Amino acid sequence: MDLEDLKFTCAIAPQTLQLIIMETCSAIIKALKENIQVPKTTDGWKRVAQEFEEQWNFPNCVGSTDGKHVSIQKPPHSGSYYFNYKGFFSIVLMAIVDANYKFLMVDVGANGRVSDGGVLKNTCFGTSCLRTSLTCLILESYQALLINNFRTSSLQMKLSNFSLSS
Template structure:
């Protein structure tokens, strides 16, 4: 990676060393400080810092993406599912999905495309997260005016779900039961459409206790994506401010922050062995069919949460 950050000396001055270029970029992402502030801290011109941040973000993304965003195989999905069951008490769950609005300054000549329902300019970070708050998949840069469901449906991951090309494990019985075998699912909030591999809560209108229990159990699994966004923003505090970069550079910075999030999460804890460091040198179902299938699967999960094999001792008190 350092080799990619090296620059040739000129006749007028020595080049900024790779370590300092990396330090400036990490400082910018971690604090959200302005280039003016970094100028006084590192004694480097503001325009130079702007170029350094963009170039280094591109290098970090290209180096880290193959390491921290590998496409899961069947055994990886099964491991994620086991972690959701252990940590969140939701079986056959392989990811939580949600979108986060990233505040930006209004892009030039963009009209209202990036103006969101919260009344500020943003683009969307759409993410799928595992039970350990790692990002499995991200899509960055959709218009802030777009809905989470619309962004997800047009994303690569959304198309892969509909085309059944994620290499998910075969349908499996829920823990403690023999039948029926149910598919592995992702969980999201009310913004997402119900489908065979995507569950959402029941509508909040006139809920029975049974449906309240299902919503409670789904929320326990879905909250991990909200927690992941919180961890991301509090570690890389550029996300706490309106990003004062061009749209292209802002998207690059956010993608890099997500990659660094995974890289750091994988190394949390004193027992981690840093093996990754050595590697650094079509058819789509119709809406009616998908919704009908999703309703049946959701009802089967609901019945499981009410059964002796799947109920939690405190779930009635929790609702």
């Protein structure tokens, strides 16, 4: 549903709806900003890795990441830009969490045709890691791992899906 369609369900002009949506998104970001924090120090990353080992018996892990395709209507003149491998148009919501399911990083808005690795690579987090040759994730005695599809019932490592370089 686009803003033109939405105006009929709530009797608000599309321009006003756009302002309301942007203001609401800004308020959500402002309210949750402090709850989403990437560790900034080696000690912070060590704490995350230690929690994964203690709680999940999964050593050397500094985050669990997954992407979710959010279905959208095809934007006009976008061609296959938002068309994903699942057969529908989408944007991608990607997040990295710690051992307690607390968000370390969230990114939303990548077009649906981009792979999980491509989405991660193009986030501020991913570009920061590439810029520092991934040294930001290599801890003194820990080999950092990002795992895809973390589930409490089974841990599946699909590191090949997260190649950060071409």
